[in-house]
Amino acid sequence: MVLEIVVMVKQVPDSQEVVIDPVTMNLNRSMTRNVTNRADENALEAALQIKDKTPANITVVSMGPPQAESTMIECLARGADRAILVSDRALGGADTYPTGLTVASAISKLDHFDIIFAGEESSDSSTGHVGPGVAEFLGIDQITYCSKIQYEDGYVTAERELEDGTEVVKCPTPVLVTVLLNSNYPRRQTLRRKIDAVRKGMEVWNIEKLELKPEWVGVRGSPTIVRRMQSIKEKQREGKKVTLEQIPDLVKELYEKKIIREVH
Amino acid sequence: MTGLRYAKPVDNPNEWRNVFVYLENGNGKLKRVALEMIGAGKALAEKVSEKLVGILIGDKIEEMAREAAAYGCDVILGAQSPDLRQFRTIPYANIVGEFVEAEKPNVFLIPATRNGRDLASRIAVKCQAGVTADCTELDIEKDTRILSAHRPTYGESMLAEILCRKHRPQMATARAGIFKVPEKTQDPSACTITIKDVSVDKKYLAKEILEFRPKNKVDLTAASVVVSGGLGLGSPEGFKLIEELASVLGGEVGASRPTADLGWISRDHQVGQTGTTVRPRLYVAVGISGKIQHIMGMKNSETVISINTDPQAEIVKYSDYFINEDYKKALPALIEAIKSYKNADNEVAPAVQNQGGLAEGSQ
Ligand SMILES: Cc1cc2nc3c(=O)[nH]c(=O)nc-3n(C[C@H](O)[C@H](O)[C@H](O)COP(=O)(O)OP(=O)(O)OC[C@H]3O[C@@H](n4cnc5c(N)ncnc54)[C@H](O)[C@@H]3O)c2cc1C
Ligand SMILES: Nc1ncnc2c1ncn2[C@@H]1O[C@H](COP(=O)(O)O)[C@@H](O)[C@H]1O
Numbered sequence: 001m002v003l004e005i006v007v008m009v010k011q012v013p014d015s016q017e018v019v020i021d022p023v024t025m026n027l028n029r030s031m032t033r034n035v036t037n038r039a040d041e042n043a044l045e046a047a048l049q050i051k052d053k054t055p056a057n058i059t060v061v062s063m064g065p066p067q068a069e070s071t072m073i074e075c076l077a078r079g080a081d082r083a084i085l086v087s088d089r090a091l092g093g094a095d096t097y098p099t100g101l102t103v104a105s106a107i108s109k110l111d112h113f114d115i116i117f118a119g120e121e122s123s124d125s126s127t128g129h130v131g132p133g134v135a136e137f138l139g140i141d142q143i144t145y146c147s148k149i150q151y152e153d154g155y156v157t158a159e160r161e162l163e164d165g166t167e168v169v170k171c172p173t174p175v176l177v178t179v180l181l182n183s184n185y186p187r188r189q190t191l192r193r194k195i196d197a198v199r200k201g202m203e204v205w206n207i208e209k210l211e212l213k214p215e216w217v218g219v220r221g222s223p224t225i226v227r228r229m230q231s232i233k234e235k236q237r238e239g240k241k242v243t244l245e246q247i248p249d250l251v252k253e254l255y256e257k258k259i260i261r262e263v264h
Numbered sequence: 265m266t267g268l269r270y271a272k273p274v275d276n277p278n279e280w281r282n283v284f285v286y287l288e289n290g291n292g293k294l295k296r297v298a299l300e301m302i303g304a305g306k307a308l309a310e311k312v313s314e315k316l317v318g319i320l321i322g323d324k325i326e327e328m329a330r331e332a333a334a335y336g337c338d339v340i341l342g343a344q345s346p347d348l349r350q351f352r353t354i355p356y357a358n359i360v361g362e363f364v365e366a367e368k369p370n371v372f373l374i375p376a377t378r379n380g381r382d383l384a385s386r387i388a389v390k391c392q393a394g395v396t397a398d399c400t401e402l403d404i405e406k407d408t409r410i411l412s413a414h415r416p417t418y419g420e421s422m423l424a425e426i427l428c429r430k431h432r433p434q435m436a437t438a439r440a441g442i443f444k445v446p447e448k449t450q451d452p453s454a455c456t457i458t459i460k461d462v463s464v465d466k467k468y469l470a471k472e473i474l475e476f477r478p479k480n481k482v483d484l485t486a487a488s489v490v491v492s493g494g495l496g497l498g499s500p501e502g503f504k505l506i507e508e509l510a511s512v513l514g515g516e517v518g519a520s521r522p523t524a525d526l527g528w529i530s531r532d533h534q535v536g537q538t539g540t541t542v543r544p545r546l547y548v549a550v551g552i553s554g555k556i557q558h559i560m561g562m563k564n565s566e567t568v569i570s571i572n573t574d575p576q577a578e579i580v581k582y583s584d585y586f587i588n589e590d591y592k593k594a595l596p597a598l599i600e601a602i603k604s605y606k607n608a609d610n611e612v613a614p615a616v617q618n619q620g621g622l623a624e625g626s627q
Contacts (some may be wrong), residue, residue, distance in 0.1 A: 095394065096385060096388075096395070096397070097271045097388065097389065097394055097395075098270070098271065100385070100389065101268060101269075101270060101271075104268060105268050108268065120538075121538075124418075125397075125417070126397070126398070126537070127381075127385075127397035127398065128381045128385075128397070129381065129384065129385035129388075129395065129397055130385070132353070132381070132382060132383075132384075132385045132386050133385040133386070133388070133389050135353075135386065136357070136385070136386040136389040136390060137267070137268055137269075137389060139267070141353065141354055141470065141471050142353055142382070142386075143471070144353075144378065144381070144382045145378050145382075157474075160378075161378075161531060162377075162378050162379065163377060163378060163440075163532065164290060164478060164479055164532070165476055165477050165478040165479050166476070166477045166479075167473055167475070167476050168473070168474040168475040168476075168477075169471060169472065169473055169474065170471070170472045170474055171470065171471040171472070172470050175471075181538070182521075182525045213270075215270075216270035216271075217270075221270055221271055222271070222394070223271040223273075223393055223394025223428050223430070223431040224394040224395075224396055224426050224427070224428045225426065225427055225428070225429070226424050226425070226426055227412070227425045227426065227427050228424070228425040229417075229422050229423070229424050229425075230422065230423050230425075231421060231422055231423075232416065232421060232422060232423050234563070235563070235564075237568060237581065237582055237583055237584050238584055239580040239581060239583045239584070239585075239586045240584065240585050240586065241586055241587075241588060242569075242585050242586065242587045243587075243589075244587075244589055244593060244594065244597050247587070247594070247597045247598055247601045248601040248604070248605070250569075250585060250601075251598070251601040251602050251605050252605060254546070254567075255605060257567075259545060259546050259566070259567045260489075260513060260546065260602065261514075
C-alpha cells in the first residue's frame with residue numbers, strides 16, 4: 001500500500017519591509033517578492049524523508065493567488081508528486097478559519113490521506129492556527145511543533161518541543177503533524193526535477209470544485225476583522241558608543257542609575 | 265462536532281456572557297501563564313461587570329483550583345480523570361468545547377503557549393467562531409461587550425486591532441510574559457468551584473505520550489537581567505563568558521534562535537518571536553545581529569547594551585549602549601569592571617569614593 005501524504009504550503013512575502021494597503025489594511029502583495037514559507041519547506045522535507053523509506057505519494061496543497069504557482073513548482077521540483085492550488089477571487093482576505101476550511105475541503109476531495117503536514121506557523125501571519133484548524137475540520141488527531149518525525153506501520157512518532165521539555169509522541173494515522181522551522185535540511189531542487197515539475201505543472205481548483213459557497217470563505221467567511229493598524233511606537237535608543245577603556249565608567253553609570261543592582 | 269462547517273454568527277450575542285480563561289496545567293501545577301490569563305481576564309470581566317470563569321483540566325485538580333480561586337476567579341469549571349493527567353488535544357478540546365456550549369461565554373482567553381495554540385483553533389472551529397492569535401493587549405467595549413484584541417503583525421512593526429463582532433465566544437490567544445500576574449488575595453471560598461470526574465473514551469487516547477524529557481527550567485520572563493548570546497559567539501564555549509556575566513549580574517542566560525537550533529544551548533533560553541518575550545531591567549545582547557524576530561522578544565527591555573564587531577549591526581538601533589568590540593575582549597572587561605566596582609563599593613567608604621569621582625572630574 002502506498003502512503004498518501006499531504007503537505008500544506010503557503011506562499012509568503014519575503015521582505016520585512018512589507019507594504020500595507022491603507023484602505024484594506026491588508027498586505028500589498030504586489031510590492032514584495034514571494035517565497036515559500038520556510039517552515040513549510042521543513043514540512044515538505046519531513047514528508048520526503050518518510051517517502052525515502054516507505055512508498056508514498058506526496059500532494060502539496062495551497063490556498064493562494066495565481067502567483068503561488070512558483071511555490072507549487074518548487075515543491076514539485078523538490079520531490080512532491082502532485083500540486084494543487086486552490087485559487088479563487090472569493091478566497092481573498094481570509095482569516096485562519098476560512099483558510100482552514102478551504103484547505104480541509106481540498107484535502108477531503110482527495111481519495112485518501114494518511115498524514116497531513118503543515119508548518120509550525122507562517123512567517124506573515126504567524127498564528128500556527130491553520131494546521132490544527134484543518135485537523136479539527138477533518139476530525140483527525142494532531143501532533144504540533146514536531147521534529148524527528150518517523151513513520152512505521154500505521155503510526156507516526158515525533159518529538160514535540162514544548163516550553164518546559166520535549167514530549168515523544170506516537171499517534172496512529174490519519175494524523176496532522178506541524179513541523180518546526182529548521183527542524184531538518186530541505187533538499188535541493190535538481191535540474192532534472194525542475195524540468196519535470198514545469199512540464200507536469202499544478203492543478204488549479206476553484207471553490208465550486210470544493211463545494212464551498214462564496215460567503216463561507218475569504219473575507220466574507222472570516223469571523224475576525226481588522227479595525228485598525230497602528231505602527232508600534234518604538235522606544236528611541238541612543239546606541240551610545242562605549243570603548244573598552246570606557247567600560248569601567250559605563251559600569252559606574254549603570255550602578256548609579258540602579259540599572260545594575262547588588263545581588264543579594 | 266467536526267465537519268466542513270463555515271464560521272457561523274450567533275443569533276443573539278446577548279446570551280453570551282462572562283469571560284472564560286483557560287488555566288494551563290503543567291504537570292499538576294498551574295503555570296505562571298495561567299495566572300497571567302486570570303489577570304488579563306479579570307480586567308475584562310470587571311469592566312463589563314461579568315464573572316471570570318477559569319477552565320481547568322487534568323488529574324486531581326482540586327488544589328490547583330483553589331489556587332486559581334485565590335488569584336481571583338469567580339467560578340472554576342474543572343474536569344478531572346487519570347486519563348487527563350497529560351495534555352492531549354482531542355479529549356481536552358472536547359471537554360472545553362462542552363463547557364463553551366453549556367456556558368456560552370462572551371470572551372475566551374487561552375495562552376499562546378504551544379499547548380494553548382494546539383488547542384485554541386480547534387476550539388474555535390468546534391464553536392464556528394473566530395480567534396485572534398498572539399495578543400499583547402486586550403480591552404473590551406463597555407456597552408457592546410466587544411473584545412478589542414491587539415496583536416503585533418508584520419514583523420512586530422505594526423499593531424493590529426482585531427474584532428470579532430458577530431461570532432461567539434470572542435476568542436483570543438494571549439502571549440506569555442505580557443499580562444500581569446494578579447495579587448493572590450481572594451478568599452478561595454468566594455469562588456464557586458465545580459469539578460466533574462469524567463471518563464474519557466479510549467478512542468480519544470490513541471495518541472500516546474511515550475516520554476517527557478523536562479528541561480532545566482529557566483524563567484526568562486521573570487528575570488530582571490538577561491545576558492544573551494548569538495551566533496557571534498562562534499562556538500558553544502562562548503556561552504561560558506555569557507554565563508559568567510549573567511552570574512555577576514544576578515541574571516539569566518538568553519540566546520538567539522540559531523544558537524538553540526545548533527544545540528549550543530537549550531531552547532528554553534531562546535528570546536524572540538518563537539522563543540520567550542522578556543522585559544528585564546537590563547538586556548545584554550552579545551554577538552547578536554538584531555534581526556526583527558529577535559528584537560520582538562527583547563525590545564521592551566528597560567536598558568539594552570549590545571556587544572558586536574559590526575558597527576552597522578541592526579542591534580545598535582535597539583541599544584542604549586553599544587560596545588563595538590570582539591566579545592572575547594569586551595566581556596572579560598565588563599565582568600572585571602563589575603567585580604571591581606562591587607569590591608570597591610564594599611570596601612571603600614562612600615566619602616572616599618566621592619572624592620575619587622571628583623578628582624577624576626576635575627581633571
Ligand atoms: C519565523 C521565524 C522565527 C524566528 N524566531 C526567532 C526567535 O524567536 N529568536 C531569534 O533570536 N531569532 C529568530 N529567528 C531567526 C532570526 O531571523 C535571525 O536569524 C537570528 O535572530 C539571528 O541570530 P544571531 O543574531 O545570533 O546570528 P547572526 O545574525 O548571524 O548575527 C551574529 C552577529 O554576531 C556578530 N559577531 C560575530 N563575531 C563576533 C565577535 N567575536 N564578537 C562580537 N560580535 C560578533 C556579527 O557581527 C553579527 O552581527 C526567526 C526566524 C524566522 C524566519
Ligand atoms: N493559505 C494556505 N494554504 C495552505 N496552507 C496554509 C495556508 N496558510 C497556512 N497554511 C499552513 O498552516 C501553517 C500555519 O500557518 P499560520 O496558521 O498562518 O501560522 C503554515 O505553515 C502552512 O503549512
